[in-house]
Amino acid sequence: MAGITIEKIEKTFGATTVLRDVSLDIADGEFLTLLGPSGCGKSTLLRILAGLEVQTGGSVAIGDRVVDGVRPKLRDVAMVFQSYALYPHMTVQENMSVPLRMRRLSNWQRLPLIGRFLPGSKAVAAEIENEVMRTAKALGIGHLLGRKPGQLSGGQRQRVAVGRAMVRQAAVFLMDEPLSNLDAKLRVQMRAEIKELHKRLGVTFVYVTHDQSEAMTMSDRVAVMLDGELLQVAPPQEIYADPDDRRVAEFIGSPKINILDAKMHENGLASMAGTAFAVRAPIARGSSLSIGIRPEAFHLVDSHGVNILTGAVRLVEHMGSDLFVHLDVPGGDHPVVARLLAERAPQISSGQTLHLGVKPERLLLFAADGKRIRPHGQLGATVVRMKERLQ
Amino acid sequence: MSMTAHTAGKQVRPSQTPRTSSGALRRHRSAEIFAAWSLAGPALLLLVVLFFLPVFGVFAIALTDWEFGASSLSFVGLANFREVFADEGFRISLINTILYVVIVVPGTIALGLAIALLIESGKSFRAFYRAIHFLPFMATLTAMAIAWEALLHPTIGLINQTLAGLGLPTANWLRDENTVLPVLAGIGIWQNLGYAMVLFLAGLKSIPQDLYDAADIDGADAWLDRLRTVTLPMLGPVTMFIFIVVALKAFETFDTVQVLTQGGPGHASEMLLYTLYRESFEYLRTGYGASVAVVFLFIVVALTLIQARVMDKRVHYQ
Ligand SMILES: Nc1ncnc2c1ncn2[C@@H]1O[C@H](COP(=O)(O)OP(=O)(O)OP(=O)(O)O)[C@@H](O)[C@H]1O
Ligand SMILES: [Mg+2]
Numbered sequence: 153m154a155g156i157t158i159e160k161i162e163k164t165f166g167a168t169t170v171l172r173d174v175s176l177d178i179a180d181g182e183f184l185t186l187l188g189p190s191g192c193g194k195s196t197l198l199r200i201l202a203g204l205e206v207q208t209g210g211s212v213a214i215g216d217r218v219v220d221g222v223r224p225k226l227r228d229v230a231m232v233f234q235s236y237a238l239y240p241h242m243t244v245q246e247n248m249s250v251p252l253r254m255r256r257l258s259n260w261q262r263l264p265l266i267g268r269f270l271p272g273s274k275a276v277a278a279e280i281e282n283e284v285m286r287t288a289k290a291l292g293i294g295h296l297l298g299r300k301p302g303q304l305s306g307g308q309r310q311r312v313a314v315g316r317a318m319v320r321q322a323a324v325f326l327m328d329e330p331l332s333n334l335d336a337k338l339r340v341q342m343r344a345e346i347k348e349l350h351k352r353l354g355v356t357f358v359y360v361t362h363d364q365s366e367a368m369t370m371s372d373r374v375a376v377m378l379d380g381e382l383l384q385v386a387p388p389q390e391i392y393a394d395p396d397d398r399r400v401a402e403f404i405g406s407p408k409i410n411i412l413d414a415k416m417h418e419n420g421l422a423s424m425a426g427t428a429f430a431v432r433a434p435i436a437r438g439s440s441l442s443i444g445i446r447p448e449a450f451h452l453v454d455s456h457g458v459n460i461l462t463g464a465v466r467l468v469e470h471m472g473s474d475l476f477v478h479l480d481v482p483g484g485d486h487p488v489v490a491r492l493l494a495e496r497a498p499q500i501s502s503g504q505t506l507h508l509g510v511k512p513e514r515l516l517l518f519a520a521d522g523k524r525i526r527p528h529g530q531l532g533a534t535v536v537r538m539k540e541r542l543q
Numbered sequence: 544m545s546m547t548a549h550t551a552g553k554q555v556r557p558s559q560t561p562r563t564s565s566g567a568l569r570r571h572r573s574a575e576i577f578a579a580w581s582l583a584g585p586a587l588l589l590l591v592v593l594f595f596l597p598v599f600g601v602f603a604i605a606l607t608d609w610e611f612g613a614s615s616l617s618f619v620g621l622a623n624f625r626e627v628f629a630d631e632g633f634r635i636s637l638i639n640t641i642l643y644v645v646i647v648v649p650g651t652i653a654l655g656l657a658i659a660l661l662i663e664s665g666k667s668f669r670a671f672y673r674a675i676h677f678l679p680f681m682a683t684l685t686a687m688a689i690a691w692e693a694l695l696h697p698t699i700g701l702i703n704q705t706l707a708g709l710g711l712p713t714a715n716w717l718r719d720e721n722t723v724l725p726v727l728a729g730i731g732i733w734q735n736l737g738y739a740m741v742l743f744l745a746g747l748k749s750i751p752q753d754l755y756d757a758a759d760i761d762g763a764d765a766w767l768d769r770l771r772t773v774t775l776p777m778l779g780p781v782t783m784f785i786f787i788v789v790a791l792k793a794f795e796t797f798d799t800v801q802v803l804t805q806g807g808p809g810h811a812s813e814m815l816l817y818t819l820y821r822e823s824f825e826y827l828r829t830g831y832g833a834s835v836a837v838v839f840l841f842i843v844v845a846l847t848l849i850q851a852r853v854m855d856k857r858v859h860y861q
Contacts, residue, residue: 204756225762237757241776250772254762316761 154215154228154323154356155180156201161210163196163380170196171380174210183350183357184385187367188377189403194360195234197377198326201358203227214324225254230317231326234333236309238301244312245284245297251320252280287319307338314349325350325357331366343370364404368392376400398522401444407476409516410445410488421458426482428458430512432527441525444516447476447491453509460509461488465502470494479506598840605833612827623834633835635810636818639724643814644793646728647735651789652782654732655739660774662740663747673744677737684734688802691730692717717804720811727799727812735792739785746781750774780854787850791843815839 156178163171170193178184186194199205201212203224211220219227230251238247253262260266261273268274288294291311301309310330317325330346331339347370350357361367367374368388375385384396395401401409414424416439422431424443435441456462463481475494478487490508492500500506517525605623609616627633662672679687694701695716703713716726754773758764763772797816800806806813806821819839823832 199756202756202760204759223764224759225764229760231757231760233753233757235751235753237751237753239754239757239772239776241779250758250763251761254768259767316757 155182156324156356156358157213158197158201159211159213161197161200161212162208163193163200163205164208169380171200171207174377174380174382176375176382176385178356178358181354181356183347183359183370183372185359185361185367185371185374186377187361187364187374187403190362192377193380194362194377195328198231198328198358198360201324202229202231202326227324228322229324229326230320230322232310232313232317232328232330234329236301236313236330236333238309238312238316240301243298243300244288244293244304244315245281247301247312248284248287248297248316248319249280251316252283255320256280283319284315287315291315291318306334307342310334310342314346318349318353321353323355325353325355327357327359329361330359331361332363339366346370364406368404376403378403395444395516396524398442398444398518398524401516401518405446407447407489407491410447410486411442411518412445412481412484412488414441414443415439416441425461425463425484425488427456427461429510429515430458431515431517432512433517433525435517435525440520442518442520444518445488445510445514446516447489449510449514450490450492450508451510452492452496453507456507459512460507462505462507463488465500465504465506467502468500475500477506479508601833601836601840604830605837607830609830610827611823611829616830619830623830624837626831627834627838632810632813633818636813636815637838639810639812640794640796640814642724643728643731643796644790646725647731647793648786648790650728650732651735651739652785655736655785656743656778656782658736659740659743659747662744673741676740679734680737684798685802687734688730688799691799692803695726718808720808723804723808723812727796727804730799730803731793731796735789739789742781742785743778746778747774750777783850783854787846790846794839794842794846 156176158174158176158178161171161174162169174197176184186197188194196205200207201214203219203222207220211218213219214227214229239250242250256276256279257267257273261268261270261276268277285294285297288297291314293308293311293315296304296308296312301312304312310333313330327346331342334342343366346359350370359366359370368391371388373385374388374391376383376391378399383400384391386394386396391400392404395404398411402411412424414422414429416422416431416435416437417428418437420431421428422435422441422443423429429443431443450461453460461479461481463479465477466480466487467478469476469478473494475492477490477492477500479490480487488508513527517527519525606618606620607616608619608622658672658676662669665672693699695703697703697713697715697718700716702716706713714722716722750773754777755769758769758772761772763769795816796814797820800812800814800817801820804812806817815835816839819832819835822828822835
């Protein structure tokens with residue numbers, strides 16, 4: 153059982169900086185997801201945790217032990233690779249036995265031919281076989297033990313890779329995009345199975361993905377990474393509803409959040425897209441800001457007014473229970489996308505003028521540098537939690 | 544008028560359509576067949592003229608007592624083969640060849656792999672090392688053999704001078720029947736080493752880093768464990784390929800024997816291809832030579848078949 157403490161990790165490859173000042177506490181037994189676009193450094197961070205890569209600066213502790221410079225096999229971590237990295241010349245049974253054989257059998261006992269006749273090796277080998285069998289059964293691959301990876305489907309290989317990581321009962325499970333090679337249907341199924349596995353094992357999971365639906369559905373907390381920096385670490389709901397940074401808001405959510413440029417005026421009104429919004433936030437008059445509105449924050453109203461966007465419908469997409477309405481608003485480069493319930497918004501057609509209202513508390517304000525501006529007296533949930541922990 | 548033409552067209556069509564379309568189909572098919580033959584033809588012709596006919600010719604000659612240049616020949620059945628297998632000289636030649644192969648193939652593979660691993664683990668001068676090890680393979684062996692002859696010269700050769708300088712016993716390497724075969728094998732290894740090494744380097748390059756990472760995590764992070772868990776198994780296909788190519792090349796060794804020893808002393812360095820050459824073109828016993836060639840061909844074909852079998856089953860991990 154072990155939590156992970158990551159402190160001020162830096163990583164450079166030659167002149168390029170891949171990780172900048174990454175600090176993160178992962179609780180014992182937590183399911184933490186590193187989420188970010190391709191190339192943001194997720195795999196690099198995971199490999200540093202595993203000990204496959206050496207950080208340029210900073211420190212990693214697993215459990216209460218600082219593991220900088222400790223070899224991967226002594227870190228008590230198991231890892232599932234994106235490519236699965238199964239040994240192609242070994243059967244499933246042999247693949248899954250490797251971690252146990254390497255740990256429990258001596259160099260001599262592992263020798264081909266002679267090894268198995270050395271004292272003690274028979275008992276250990278039988279014990280390993282039992283454990284592999286038990287793990288394989290638990291994963292539903294008991295009948296595949298005699299096959300080679302080349303004879304398995306993608307989903308079966310994925311299970312074998314998980315099995316190889318599982319047999320060792322490591323304290324930390326690292327997974328680097330383990331589902332990205334599977335088709336969409338299998339991915340949804342495996343998502344549930346991995347979540348189930350986490351519950352059953354109760355160990356710490358660090359899961360890397362660039363797929364936000366994986367991150368949102370599986371994680372206790374999501375760490376959003378961009379360009380080698382951690383932007384926000386919070387539970388999925390909070391990442392979505394209460395982002396700390398404009399880039400987080402833009403990365404999470406589909407369809408994407410609408411971001412509109414606004415200018416602050418007196419008496420708490422900000423103007424944007426030809427309308428005025430009541431903004432309760434400490435923002436200097438005349439400064440510019442961006443306002444983010446999630447597509448589902450809109451509701452239909454009858455006429456124009458404060459907190460109401462008006463524009464011409466460009467496109468209507470019917471998604472069954474929902475409608476996605478693309479609205480051209482004055483001064484906007486992109487159409488605003490609103491998600492409306494189909495039954496509440498009948499008969500919308502393109503070209504029509506539409507008024508969309510937003511409740512003030514659903515406006516997300518961002519300063520010019522992308523940082524979130526919160527209304528008077530309100531702290532971010534992350535900050536609140538940190539304060540509670542400190543007390 | 545147009546009306547009649549129209550109806551006429553309509554009446555004719557049902558009976559005609561299937562016929563024309565099947566005719567078109569047949570024409571299409573024959574065009575396809577023609578294209579196939581005209582594309583495959585030249586290669587097939589060359590294969591027949593350059594390979595099947597000569598092989599067939601060799602088989603035929605092996606069953607006769609023909610002597611090169613003679614105007615008459617008669618069918619002798621398997622007499623040549625009987626003679627070949629009864630012949631002490633041929634037996635020695637075959638055993639020498641097998642010994643030579645048994646030294647050269649493992650020697651080349653072991654050394655080639657060792658050098659490839661060394662080059663791969665080092666950071667600098669990779670291209671340079673690769674080039675100098677590959678040179679012998681590119682050079683004309685006849686020219687190289689003369690250089691070897693100079694090195695191995697009993698009195699003024701560098702090797703004996705060095706040994707003498709160190710107070711070690713010297714030998715007349717190419718004239719002593721105990722040393723001549725190992726020395727030739729040594730030259731054979733030297734010659735094939737670069738080829739094996741370059742292939743091993745390419746094989747090492749193509750091993751996914753992920754597998755080494757997995758081995759690190761699984762605890763196989765010592766040098767020998769990594770070698771046994773990942774490197775060697777992943778080099779299986781390339782090793783098999785090198786094995787076959789070098790074995791075939793070793794079976795065909797001719798130029799070093801011809802230039803350096805002429806099969807001597809006695810028959811101590813005689814090898815199959817040299818025997819074949821001498822019987823056919825020096826002693827002009829073409830029928831006998833042809834039956835040696837047939838035996839030789841069998842060995843080569845057998846090796847190639849083994850490759851096909853083992854490759855598919857054992858090394859490609861299907
Ligand atoms: N060994 C290396 N040498 C040089 N640059 C590297 C190396 N490994 C990674 N990088 C660079 O570091 C950056 C982050 O790579 P990383 O593999 O961590 O990205 P990632 O977030 O996992 O992306 P993906 O989702 O595509 O896997 C990339 O720009 C990559 O080019
Ligand atoms: Mg990655």
